[in-house]
Amino acid sequence: MTHPIHTALTLSTVIPHQNCLGWSEDGQLCVLTKSAVYILTPDHGLALSTPPDVKASIDDQSSAKPLGWYKTMIDMSSCPVRAWAEISDGWGTLSLGSLDVSIQAVTCSPSGLSSYGRCVLAILNTNMEVSLWEGTKNHLKGEWCMVSSPTHVPTCKMEEELSTCRILGIAWSAQPNFGISPAPLLDASLLAIGNRAGSITLRRFSRSRGERGQPTTTTVAKLELCDRWITQLAWSKWVASGTNKCTVVLAYAVSDGGIGLLQVSQTLEATVSSDAFVGDYDVERHVRVDVERFPELAILPDKRGITAMTWVDVSAQNTILVASKAGTVHLYSLSPFPLSPPLSLAHSPTYTPTHWYGSKCLAIQIQPSSAGSSSLSPVSGVFYVRDRDALLLALSDGSVHVMHGFSSEPTWDPAPTPSTLTEFSRTFFVRAQQHASFGVSSVPDYMDVNRIDGFVPYDSCGTVAWIYECVLVSRPTDFSYKHEAKHACTLLVAPFWSADDEWVVKTIEEKMDWSKGGNGMRCVTRVAPAHLLRGIFLHLADTTRFERLRGALLNILDCDMQEDPSTTIVFPEWTRPCSEEIKTRLRKSLATQFFGWESFLRIRMKLALADGCWKLCQDAQMRNDFGQAARIHLAAISHRVLRILVRHLTAIVTTLSPADVPFVLRVVVQSLLPGSPSDLSSEAQALSDKVNAMMAIGQGWDGLHEMCPACHVEVPLQDITQATCLKGHLWARCSVTSFILSTAMVRTCIGCNRKALLPPSQSFPTEDDSWMPVAARSWVVKELLEAVDRCLFCGNSFVRIV
Numbered sequence: 059m060t061h062p063i064h065t066a067l068t069l070s071t072v073i074p075h076q077n078c079l080g081w082s083e084d085g086q087l088c089v090l091t092k093s094a095v096y097i098l099t100p101d102h103g104l105a106l107s108t109p110p111d112v113k114a115s116i117d118d119q120s121s122a123k124p125l126g127w128y129k130t131m132i133d134m135s136s137c138p139v140r141a142w143a144e145i146s147d148g149w150g151t152l153s154l155g156s157l158d159v160s161i162q163a164v165t166c167s168p169s170g171l172s173s174y175g176r177c178v179l180a181i182l183n184t185n186m187e188v189s190l191w192e193g194t195k196n197h198l199k200g201e202w203c204m205v206s207s208p209t210h211v212p213t214c215k216m217e218e219e220l221s222t223c224r225i226l227g228i229a230w231s232a233q234p235n236f237g238i239s240p241a242p243l244l245d246a247s248l249l250a251i252g253n254r255a256g257s258i259t260l261r262r263f264s265r266s267r268g269e270r271g272q273p274t275t276t277t278v279a280k281l282e283l284c285d286r287w288i289t290q291l292a293w294s295k296w297v298a299s300g301t302n303k304c305t306v307v308l309a310y311a312v313s314d315g316g317i318g319l320l321q322v323s324q325t326l327e328a329t330v331s332s333d334a335f336v337g338d339y340d341v342e343r344h345v346r347v348d349v350e351r352f353p354e355l356a357i358l359p360d361k362r363g364i365t366a367m368t369w370v371d372v373s374a375q376n377t378i379l380v381a382s383k384a385g386t387v388h389l390y391s392l393s394p395f396p397l398s399p400p401l402s403l404a405h406s407p408t409y410t411p412t413h414w415y416g417s418k419c420l421a422i423q424i425q426p427s428s429a430g431s432s433s434l435s436p437v438s439g440v441f442y443v444r445d446r447d448a449l450l451l452a453l454s455d456g457s458v459h460v461m462h463g464f465s466s467e468p469t470w471d472p473a474p475t476p477s478t479l480t481e482f483s484r485t486f487f488v489r490a491q492q493h494a495s496f497g498v499s500s501v502p503d504y505m506d507v508n509r510i511d512g513f514v515p516y517d518s519c520g521t522v523a524w525i526y527e528c529v530l531v532s533r534p535t536d537f538s539y540k541h542e543a544k545h546a547c548t549l550l551v552a553p554f555w556s557a558d559d560e561w562v563v564k565t566i567e568e569k570m571d572w573s574k575g576g577n578g579m580r581c582v583t584r585v586a587p588a589h590l591l592r593g594i595f596l597h598l599a600d601t602t603r604f605e606r607l608r609g610a611l612l613n614i615l616d617c618d619m620q621e622d623p624s625t626t627i628v629f630p631e632w633t634r635p636c637s638e639e640i641k642t643r644l645r646k647s648l649a650t651q652f653f654g655w656e657s658f659l660r661i662r663m664k665l666a667l668a669d670g671c672w673k674l675c676q677d678a679q680m681r682n683d684f685g686q687a688a689r690i691h692l693a694a695i696s697h698r699v700l701r702i703l704v705r706h707l708t709a710i711v712t713t714l715s716p717a718d719v720p721f722v723l724r725v726v727v728q729s730l731l732p733g734s735p736s737d738l739s740s741e742a743q744a745l746s747d748k749v750n751a752m753m754a755i756g757q758g759w760d761g762l763h764e765m766c767p768a769c770h771v772e773v774p775l776q777d778i779t780q781a782t783c784l785k786g787h788l789w790a791r792c793s794v795t796s797f798i799l800s801t802a803m804v805r806t807c808i809g810c811n812r813k814a815l816l817p818p819s820q821s822f823p824t825e826d827d828s829w830m831p832v833a834a835r836s837w838v839v840k841e842l843l844e845a846v847d848r849c850l851f852c853g854n855s856f857v858r859i860v
Contacts, residue, residue, distance in 0.1 A: 061482070064125040064521070064596070065551035066490045067112055069096060077366055077439065079512030079523060082177040083169035084197070084855060085589030087523060089512070089549065092160040093135040095181060098549070099198050101126035102595035103588035103666060105811045108859060111199065123599045125551060128198040132181070132191055134161055137204070139185045142224070155184025165230045168247045170584040171265050174820070175847030176855050178205070178263060180249060186224035188251065190263070190275070195858035198808065206275060227252035227311070229291035233583055234304035236326045240623070240654025242339045243584075243646070246324060248278065248347075250308055252288025257281055258310060260322070260349070262341060278347045281320070287313035294369040294377045302326040307392065309356065309379055311367055316359035317381055317390070319352040335629050335647030335709070356390040356417065357381055365436040370449065372442070372465045380449065382437035385422055387451065387461075389468060391415040413466040423470060425457040425480045429533075430507035439513020439524065445561070450479070452524065456508030458483050458554075479554050484508050486552050487526055505533055511547065517593025518565065520555040562597050563610045566667070569594065570614060570660055584653065587663045587853045588809055595670055604674050612680075615668050615687040622694075623655050624701045625737065629709035636713035641841050644706060648845035651702045653853070658698065662853040665691040666809060669852075695851050697738055700729045704741050707838070711748050720762075720833035722749055724796055727762060728778055764833065767800035794846050795839055797831045802860045809854030816858075817843040 069091065078090035085103075089096035101110045102125070110126030139159050155162070160183065167178040172192035179191045179202070189207045194200060231248045235241070251259045260279040290311040299305040308320040327344045339345075356379055357364075367381040379390040391414055424433040435455040442449050442464065449461040449468070458479035461468050471477050487508040492501060502508075513524045528546045557565075569590055598604045629647070632640055652658070668688035675681040703725050707714075714722065722745070728734075729742030762775040766783035773783045778796045781789040789798045793812040803816040818827060818840050827835050848855055 061486075061553050061556070063486060063490060063550060063552045064516075065127065065523075065549060066493060067098075067127065067549040069525075069547050069549060077512060078525065079439065079514045080164065080166060081514060081589070082166040082179075083583060083585045083589060084177045085586050085592055086177070086197070087514075088164055088166065088179065089525065090161055090164050091547075093133065095132040095134070095161065095164055095179065097130050097132070097193075097197070097202070099128040100592060101128065102599070103591045103670065104128075104808050104854075105669070106198070106806070106808050106857070107811055108199070123601075125596070125599075130193075130197070130199050130202065132179070132202045134159075134181065134183065137189070139183070140187055142185070153184075153186075155186070159183050159185045163228055165228050165249075167230045167249070167263060168233045168583060169586060170243065170847075171245055171247070171263055173205075173265055174855070180228050180230060182225055182228050186226060186254070188225050188228060197855070198857055200857070224254045225251055226254060226287055226289050227291045229293055229308075231293040231306060231308075231322075232296060234296040234306070234324055235298065235583075236302050236304060237298055238302070238326075238328075239656070240650050242654065243649050244326075244339055244341055244345070246326075246341050246345055248293075248322065249275075250291045250293070250310075252291050252310055254287050255282075256284040256286050256288060256312075258283060258288060258291070258308070258320070260347065264341070276342070279322075279349050281349060281351075283310070283318065283351070284312060289313055290364055290367050292367045292369055292379070294379075295371055299323065300325075302328070307369075307377070309367060309369070309381075311364035311381070312359065313363065314359035315357070315362045315364060315383065316355050317357035317364065317367065317379070317388075318355050321350045321352065323348045323350075335643050335706070357388050366438075366440065368440055370440070370442045370464070376465075378464070380440050382440075382451070384434045384436070387420045387422060387437070389418040389420070391417075418468060420461070420468065420470060422451075422453070422459065425459070425477060427456055427480055427484050428507045429505045430509075431455050431457060438510045441513070441515045443519075445519065450513075452483075452510050452513035454510055456480070456483055456487065456510050456526070458513075482554050483510070486550055490526075490548055490550055491528065505536075507533065516551050517557075517596055519557040519561060519593070521551065521553040521593070521596060523549065523551045525549050557597060559603065559606055562594070562603070562607060563614075566594055566611070566614055570617075570664055570667070586809075586848075586855060587659070587666050591663060591666055591670075594667070598670065598674060601674070604671075608671065608675065608680055608684075611667070611671055612683055612687065615664055615671075615684070615691075621657065622698055622701075623657060624651065624698045624705075627651065627702075627705060629705055631708075632710045632713060636715075636837070640710060640713055641837060644710065644838070645841040645845045648702070648706060648842060649847070651706075652699065652846065652850060653848060658695075659853060661691050661694055661698075662851065665695065666852050669810065692851065693733060696728075697735055699850055700725060700734075701738050701741070703842075704729055704738065704745055708741065708745050708748070710838075711745065711752070714749065714752070714838070715836075716753060718836040718838050719749060719753060721795065721836050721839050723762060724775065727775060728796065764798050764831065767798065773798065794843060794850060795834060797834045800831075801829045803829050804858075804860065805856035806859050807849035807852060807854055808857055809849060809852035812849060812851060814846065814849075814856065815843055817847075819844060 080088050085099060087098045089098060111129040113124040113126040161181060162184050163182040165180045169177050171178045176193060176197055180188055181191060182188050189204050191202045191204050193202050229250045233247050245264045249261045249263060258281045259277055262276050262278050264274045288310050292309045294307040296304040296306045303323060303325045305321060305323045308322055309317055311317050325346045328339055362383045365382050369377045370380055371377050381388045422433040424431055432455050435453040437451055438454050439452045447464055449464040451459045460471055460477060460479060463469055488502050509527045511525045513522060516523050525547050665688060668684050668691060672681060672684040672688060675684055707722055726742045726746045729738050763772045766773050766787050768787045769783060769785050771783045771785055773781045779791055781791055781798050789800060790813055792799055792815045794814045799813055803821055804813050805816055806813050
């Protein structure tokens, strides 16, 4: 059986080192090259009106649709670099990386940290400087801008102070889950920075702007560990270790080959006010960070440098550290209860720690597939296959090694001959090379090395993304010099083994209900639904498989609707005058209620699945069934959003002014439409009565009839998705406020293509709201637009196309 190659995308640049690929929580693949970071977004689960930049597939006979990619990049070649020699004339000032500056490492923040509600990238160059970048108008195809640089320039020219500023390793932790529902929108992740002075600094990034209009980064801890260089860092996952407390382990690699461990704990101390809509969770005041060093090293030093290091999640509570050196792989499993799990969990019959703990060392066996095969090649990528309890390691020589029984008793494949996965890797290399577009027509032979740089999973069952260098470049027997312009590499996405229909259905069930074993479903992570569903849409793109599974998919979508938590929320009435405090509290509460409930996320994912199946379905009856399922989930989302709005507006009704009434009445009318739950209609009617009692009658505050921007004819509110005037002019409506969109200040959802007005903070100038509809110039509308940084219906991010 010939496995399809979904992507063969050529990137004409040099890959400087091995671990050059990584996924962000926004579903973007970051490709690290010498002077640029390519940011690639697969089109699975996206419905953007603009087509993908590339659709690179070499299998024309496959039943699967070509995999498209949106592409942009961060070019670091023109960025100014710091001249360390002007600061100090010490012997350690100069380094080879300072002479020809390139990118050394990239780490992605959790989603939701940027000013636009997305990820932030931290980029480390070979000049040992760190810079932070975020996508602006269009993170899929547009510009990424540098927002800050956390490295500090010392005023003193002492070599000791200079060493603390010269960074060698960076790593960004995930968001901790404090077990609060709805999940508060906290910027509680930590950026770890290791330097030449042997110390680690933990910094916190906040999306709130400072005095100069830039995001703020604050130091929460600085640890002096040793007198050697800290070269690499890796975070494990956060584990609940008490009430409102989470603990994580940070591994740090030292230049002498040793690896140490730090235990970092964060405790949330919430303050509850009688008139607050949500708890006050200011990380600067109410999140305490404690750091404790493990008494012994995880890996003892042996003068061999660490080439790769990562944590592998084996079960809910156990993680194993995987580190590689030349010719060996080192494993370290924490003790069964390293992070002090709760007593109820420790005695739970379902709690199964790993069968081993401590350290292990396994020698890498050579798998001859080319002239450059070697067991001493660096590890290019590591990932764990949970269903098979196997760890896959790719070496830069093109071989793929499998470690079986990873959680029980790790062992290699018994024979040193090339494994099936190594043969697949070589086959994919030959097939892609024959279809290469960079002018190399020769067929790869034994002298051409299938050099792999980066090796990450595309889904959770066998489909992998990796990069290889083209032939005539990776030839160890050819000692001729190849200048950078002749180097080229190709991104490949292909399955190493196929998933059966039963596995696909099981995976979809787990994704739709995290209690059945799905991972990454916690709202605290703010992972984009398109990222969670990427692997599912890849398998459903196979038309023959989709035809077989569409009945099972309908059964999953027809499951009983989850209980609506918005029916239980109660907001205290705000009795004080309108002020900046109530605006801040309203914005924070709306964002928490819209995006902090797990059941809300599951409905959004079901809506995305139903929409995707509706587009794939060719049968008219089945297409109608999927459309009906999508309408049910769309109505459920709309009713929850309206209930949250009605209860907030009821709580702040005393602060409303005549300018706020048009929007309030629009919410009331939508809540009274046929099909709305009776309790929602009753609450909306009570809100309308309160507003009518407060405001004088006859001042024309209905706000339900707008003027057509083209002919100035009255447009009634009859459809919340589009507006049509009496002369036939058709206008789209804002998916957040339902006002007519007649301005270029609009953002578009990448998942469902719905449009919404820009929040005032993203307009220019920010103080000017003349572009907004007259009836929308209300402080309530502005705070609502600021709170909704993701689509209310599908949960994906927005972009600006205009």
